[in-house]
Amino acid sequence: MxxxxxxxxxxxxxxxxxxTLWFHRGALSPELVxxxxxxxxxxxxxxxxxxxxxxxxxxxxxSQTATLPKTGPLLxxxxxxxxxxxxxxxxxxxxxxxxxxxSTAHITVDAxxxxxxxxxxxxxxxxxxxxxxxxxxxxxxxxxLAVLDAAIGYQQAQSDGAALSQAQRDLNAALAxxxxxxxxxxxxxxxxxxxxxxxxx
Amino acid sequence: xxxxxxxxxVFAAEQLLxxxxxxxxxxxxxxxxxxxxxxxxxxxxxDLAAERYEDFVPQTQLPPSASIKG
Numbered sequence: 680m681x682x683x684x685x686x687x688x689x690x691x692x693x694x695x696x697x698x699t700l701w702f703h704r705g706a707l708s709p710e711l712v713x714x715x716x717x718x719x720x721x722x723x724x725x726x727x728x729x730x731x732x733x734x735x736x737x738x739x740x741x742s743q744t745a746t747l748p749k750t751g752p753l754l755x756x757x758x759x760x761x762x763x764x765x766x767x768x769x770x771x772x773x774x775x776x777x778x779x780x781x782s783t784a785h786i787t788v789d790a791x792x793x794x795x796x797x798x799x800x801x802x803x804x805x806x807x808x809x810x811x812x813x814x815x816x817x818x819x820x821x822x823x824l825a826v827l828d829a830a831i832g833y834q835q836a837q838s839d840g841a842a843l844s845q846a847q848r849d850l851n852a853a854l855a856x857x858x859x860x861x862x863x864x865x866x867x868x869x870x871x872x873x874x875x876x877x878x879x880x
Numbered sequence: 881x882x883x884x885x886x887x888x889x890v891f892a893a894e895q896l897l898x899x900x901x902x903x904x905x906x907x908x909x910x911x912x913x914x915x916x917x918x919x920x921x922x923x924x925x926x927d928l929a930a931e932r933y934e935d936f937v938p939q940t941q942l943p944p945s946a947s948i949k950g
Contacts, residue, residue: 772915772916774916774921775913775915775916777921778910778913778916778920778921778924779910779911781924781928782906782907782910782924783907783910785924785927785928786903786906786907789931789936790900790903792933792936792937793936795936795937796936796937796938796939799937799939799940799941800937800938800939803941806941806942809937809940809941809942810942812933813933813940813942813945816933816936817933817945820928820929820931823928824925824928824929827921827922827924827925827928828925830921831918831921831922831925834916834917834918834921835918
C-alpha cells in the first residue's frame with residue numbers, strides 16, 4: 680500500500696459511516712443515510728488520494744496526471760461537508776437535510792466537472808472517456824433532480840399523514856439512487872487520471 | 881462534540897477557505913440557513929436542471945447534448 684495514511688483515513692471514514700448506519704438500522708432517517716453516504720464518498724476520496732509525501736512517480740501515475748489547479752478544494756469540501764453532515768445533535772428536517780446535502784453535492788460536482796473540463800482541454804482524452812463522464816454526469820443530474828422533486832413532495836405533504844409516509848419512502852429511494860450516482864461520477868473522473876490532491880502535494 | 885472532530889472540521893474549513901473561497905462561501909450560506917422552503921428547493925432544482933456537460937467542458941469533442949430537465 681503506497682499511500683497508507685490517506686488510505687487508512689478513508690477506510691476509517693467508511694467503516695465509521697457503515698457502523699453508524701448499523702447502529703441506527705431500525706430507525707434510519709434521510710439525513711442519516713445522506714450523511715453516511717457523504718462520509719463514505721469522502722472516505723473513497725481519501726482511499727483514492729495519495730499521501731502528501733508521495734510523488735506521482737511513486738504511485739506509478741503517468742506524467743499527464745499531474746495535479747490540476749482546480750481540484751484541490753474537492754477533498755477539503757468533501758471532508759468538511761461529510762463531517763458536518765454526520766455531526767450528531769443537529770435536528771434538521773428531511774427537506775433541510777436534503778437541501779444541505781444536495782447543495783454540497785452540487786458544489787462538489789461543479790468542482791469535479793470543472794477539473795474534468797481542464798483535463799480534457801489539456802490532455803484530450805479519448806471520446807469514449809468523455810462520453811462515459813457525460814453519461815455519468817447526466818445520470819447524477821437526473822438522480823439529484825429526483826431527490827429535489829421528492830423533497831418538494833415531502834414538504835408539500837406535511838399536513839397529510841398518508842401522503843407524508845409515501846413521500847418519505849420516495850425520498851429515501853431517491854437519496855439512495857443519488858448517492859450511488861454521485862459516487863459513480865466522482866470515481867469515474869478519478870479513474871481517468873484527474874487528481875484530487877491539493878495543489879503542490 | 882468530540883474535540884478532535886471539531887479540530888478536523890476547523891482544519892477542513894480553513895483549507896477550503898484558503899483554496900476555494902467561493903465554494904466556502906456557498907457552503908457557509910447553505911449551512912447557516914435556518915430553514916428551507918419549497919421555493920429554495922425549486923431554485924436549487926432549476927439551477928441544477930440548467931447545467932449541461934458543455935458548460936464544464938467547453939473543449940469537448942462530443943456533439944452537443946440535449947437539455948435534461950428531469
